[in-house]
Each structure stands twice: as C-alpha cells, then as structure tokens.
Amino acid sequence: MSDQHSRPAARPGRSHREDRLTVGVVGTGYVGLTSAACLAHLGHRVTGVDIDADKVALLRRGEVPIAEPGLGELVNARLADGSLSFTTDLAGLATAEVVLLCVPTPVHSDGTTDLRAFDAAVETLSDVLDRDCVVVIKSTVPVGTTERTARALGRATVSNPEFLREGHAVHDFLNPDRIVIGATEATAADRVAALYEGVSAPVLRTEPASSELGKYASNAFLALKVSYVNVLTELSERLGAEVIDVAETMRLDPRIGTAFLSPGPGWGGSCLPKDTRALLHAAKQAGVDFAVLADAMAANRRQHERVVEKVREAVTGSPDGSLAGLRLGLLGLTFKAGTDDVRESPALAVAALLAEAGAVLTGYDPGVDRTADVRPVHVVDDPTLVAKDSAGLVLLTEWPQFRALDWAQLAELADRPTVVDARNLLEAEAVTRAGFAYHRLGR
Known part of the structure; x- marks a missing residue:
C-alpha cells in the first residue's frame, strides 16, 4: 500500500560462510x-x-x-x-x-x-x-x-x-x-x-515492551493517515476542492511524507484493522483515552457507507434512489492490488452494504479465482462478464490492469455505462471517451 523504497539489495546468500545459523x-x-x-x-x-x-x-x-x-x-x-x-x-x-x-x-x-x-x-x-x-x-x-x-x-x-x-x-x-x-x-x-x-x-x-508497542503504533498510525485523507475527500467534495491536489500539497511536505495519502474505500487487510483494535484495547486497559484512534476507526466504517452513497447517486441519479434488484459489477475484491488476500477487505465491506441495499453483485479480481466463496459477490474470471447488463461498475481495488481494460467494449455491454472509481485509478478522459459516465472520490 505504501510506496516502494529504493535501497541496496541484500547479498544473494552466504551459505558458504561458517557463521550461518x-x-x-x-x-x-x-x-x-x-x-x-x-x-x-x-x-x-x-x-x-x-x-x-x-x-x-x-x-x-x-x-x-x-x-x-x-x-x-x-x-x-x-x-x-x-x-x-x-x-x-x-x-x-x-x-x-x-x-x-x-x-x-x-x-x-x-x-x-x-x-x-x-x-x-x-x-x-x-x-x-x-x-x-x-x-x-x-x-x-x-x-x-x-x-x-x-x-x-x-x-x-x-x-x-x-x-x-x-x-x-x-x-x-x-x-x-x-x-x-x-x-x-x-x-x-x-x-x-x-x-x-x-x-x-x-x-x-x-526493550521488548517498546518493540511490541512499536509494531502496533506503526500500523495504527498508517490507519490514521488513511482515515484522515478519506475524511478530507468528503470535505473536498463539500467545498468544491480537488482532493488529489490537496493530497499532493501534503505529500510535498517532508514532515508528512508521500505514502498512505490516496483516497479509497477504506483501509483493511490482515494487519491494520486487527492492530488498531488491539492498540485501542491496550489503551483502554491502561486507562488511556485514545480517542483519535477510535475516531479513525469510525471514519473508516463511515467511508464504506460513503462509497455506497456515491454509487447510489451515480446509478440512480438520486441520493435516495433504490438499488433493489440492480445489477452492479465490482472491479476488485482484495484489500489491495498485488495480493489474493480478501481478509477485512474494504471492497467486500462495500459489497456487503450494496447487497444489503438489494443490489445483485458480480465481481472480478485478478487475484481471486472464480471458484472462491466471496459472498455476497458472484465471482467471474472475465471483466466483460462484470459489465454485461450492469447498471453500473464500481472500481474498489487499485489493480493497474483495470486501466488497460477495453472500456469501449465494457460500455457497449453495460445496461447503464456508469463507473464509480473508488480508488481514483482511471483516466477520466479515456473512460468518458469510451462512453462511460465517470464518478470518482474527492471532487
């Protein structure tokens, strides 16, 4: 999720040395x-x-x-x-x-x-x-x-x-x-x-206590950063600002850093959710009011709801429109690109809310086999099957392959060629030229 760092690679091995363990x-x-x-x-x-x-x-x-x-x-x-x-x-x-x-x-x-x-x-x-x-x-x-x-x-x-x-x-x-x-x-x-x-x-x-706490502190801080930028995303939409430019203003400050400042459907995976919960529990046990962390977790849950609201308005034309019976295609199911891990995936959290609202969901993810049990989503192995007869597409995981899809073909297959880009991954001009109504976060 964070940026790749450039460092000297470790030596290729030292099996010939006598000091191996x-x-x-x-x-x-x-x-x-x-x-x-x-x-x-x-x-x-x-x-x-x-x-x-x-x-x-x-x-x-x-x-x-x-x-x-x-x-x-x-x-x-x-x-x-x-x-x-x-x-x-x-x-x-x-x-x-x-x-x-x-x-x-x-x-x-x-x-x-x-x-x-x-x-x-x-x-x-x-x-x-x-x-x-x-x-x-x-x-x-x-x-x-x-x-x-x-x-x-x-x-x-x-x-x-x-x-x-x-x-x-x-x-x-x-x-x-x-x-x-x-x-x-x-x-x-x-x-x-x-x-x-x-x-x-x-x-x-x-000492061991600092090492143990340091692990929790690191992951919880990353969660705080993502929740912060996601709240800024909502604020940008309300005030007419451009969240991409807001985030870039922050990235150029070396005190803030470049990583974990991309808006999205929320944070998830195998580490951040469990480590933030564990750190908040430890704080309560120690009698420390860690309200900022509790608020970050609440903001993350709210982000799932915000994406659903964005989808609802995009595909129905109304913030109060009904999703009941509408077929929606999901692009991305894993918690992040480059993995097959769906544990506590924000994509699936959004999917659960969409299904609760009555939507019928079909999903495609390069890392998830079509035989996988990823309820409430029917998983397919071809992105065109996600678009076919859909009332809208929702991009939920930042797989770079999605940029290279044949968007003109997907627009022809869709019943209503609308896409909600919850990762701000796509090039708006290319997608709209292909025939889609394009909606993204933070604008």
Whole structure:
C-alpha cells in the first residue's frame, strides 16, 4: 500500500560462510514462509514447521500457496540447495540456535488478542529446544508477551516484529526500513542481529515492551493517515476542492511524507484493522483515552457507507434512489492490488452494504479465482462478464490492469455505462471517451 523504497539489495546468500545459523520457523503462513525463505536466502539453514500436513507436503514439492511475487522462486531455489526444509515435527528444531514464532494471533472485535495458537506452540517448544536456543517472536502480540514467554520457556526470548507489505514481502524482508530487536539480554540480541547480516537497514535495539508497542503504533498510525485523507475527500467534495491536489500539497511536505495519502474505500487487510483494535484495547486497559484512534476507526466504517452513497447517486441519479434488484459489477475484491488476500477487505465491506441495499453483485479480481466463496459477490474470471447488463461498475481495488481494460467494449455491454472509481485509478478522459459516465472520490 505504501510506496516502494529504493535501497541496496541484500547479498544473494552466504551459505558458504561458517557463521550461518541453524534456524527454526514455527508457522508457515504469510510471515513465517517469507521469513523462512528469506533467511535461507541469506545463508542460514532453515527448517519450517507447521501443523498442517497438507501444507507441508505442498511446500516440500515447492508449491507455494501464497500469491506473493518472488516467494515461489525463492522457496524452490533454497529447497534445491538444501538450505530450506519443511516438517510437521517440532522435534526437528532440537538443534536450532534460533527459533522464530510466526503463528497466527487474531484479534477479536473487542480488541483482545487470541493467543491460543501462540501459547500452544510455546508449551510444545518448552520440551524441545536446546537450552541455548534464542526464541524470536515475529507474531504481533500484546505488550508483555515476550517477557511472559521468556518466563514460560526459561530461556532468552526476543521481540523482532515484522513490517512486511503484502505484494512486496520478499523485497521488504531483504530491504527493510528498519530492524527492531526488543531484548533484555545483549547476547540474545546479538544472535538475532546476526540473522540479518548482509541486510542494509538501521537496527533499533530496545526493550521488548517498546518493540511490541512499536509494531502496533506503526500500523495504527498508517490507519490514521488513511482515515484522515478519506475524511478530507468528503470535505473536498463539500467545498468544491480537488482532493488529489490537496493530497499532493501534503505529500510535498517532508514532515508528512508521500505514502498512505490516496483516497479509497477504506483501509483493511490482515494487519491494520486487527492492530488498531488491539492498540485501542491496550489503551483502554491502561486507562488511556485514545480517542483519535477510535475516531479513525469510525471514519473508516463511515467511508464504506460513503462509497455506497456515491454509487447510489451515480446509478440512480438520486441520493435516495433504490438499488433493489440492480445489477452492479465490482472491479476488485482484495484489500489491495498485488495480493489474493480478501481478509477485512474494504471492497467486500462495500459489497456487503450494496447487497444489503438489494443490489445483485458480480465481481472480478485478478487475484481471486472464480471458484472462491466471496459472498455476497458472484465471482467471474472475465471483466466483460462484470459489465454485461450492469447498471453500473464500481472500481474498489487499485489493480493497474483495470486501466488497460477495453472500456469501449465494457460500455457497449453495460445496461447503464456508469463507473464509480473508488480508488481514483482511471483516466477520466479515456473512460468518458469510451462512453462511460465517470464518478470518482474527492471532487
């Protein structure tokens, strides 16, 4: 979602060196698999462990079940040279010098974190690991979890949060903005730092609580930024301003920065929603009134409704028009382009509200297979099927491929050639020349 940064690439591997580490990675989901493959790429000998036998079988064959650029190639290369392996048996970590915990830590609607999978992994590891093994927590966990885990395991435990963007995970691991190491023991911190030898990035050494809170603080601030620009989008429409120019005015201020200033249907995905809820819960538990964060979350929910209002007026000609029975085509279902992830996708939040208003929805997304169960949307594998007989198209995910669609053909197929661009992605002149009435945010 944020801009790609240009940094020196990490060295291509150092498997010939004597200082490589024996590393275990518990959990081969998005973070775990990326971490395992990238650490093997950096020259370490890595074993990935997962309780899902089917997933492990796939990975052993070099089949990566995650749509992430470069990850499949990296996994296969490291499997081939023997630096990466996968197993379902935690006993395979008995000789590991470092073990990374990358298990899911979902957050409930009230902001509490579900640590059952995490705690189960910790309990199992206590009887497996060598006494000198350093445990590294990459899962996003509440403040205090690292110290609690260290007591449970009776060994050095370090907080080392991940800052990976979906669609750029391999790049981000090998070319990070920063490496944060939260530890109470210098020798344990040194060993974690050695994992990243060959990676060019500032290293922040701190205590575990600051490292844990820093992860939540970073994601919550990005959510604040997106909510801020989305409220500015509504204000721009009310005052006759152009939000693209307003955002560009902000981007040119180095104190603000360029990223996360694009209007859209709201923020979502696997990280920002759960981390903002968790941080707000932590603030309440600590007796801190974090009203600005609560307001950002409310603004995000309001943004879904605003997009529906925009669609309603565009396709019916009235802010009070009925969507009942109207066929609408959705372009984009994932929470962002470049991924197949629909978790807490703002596109689906908007879709749910449109369906609630009675609209019949057909959707196309380059990252979502037509067999996917993405209710209330009927998924198709051809964008022309989205346009056919539609009362309007709604662009909800910023896939660059959508700019190159044959918009003249889509206009001929549509019953009412109208498009609401909730990402301000398209070139207005090209779309209107093709025959569409074009509506976007913030103007």
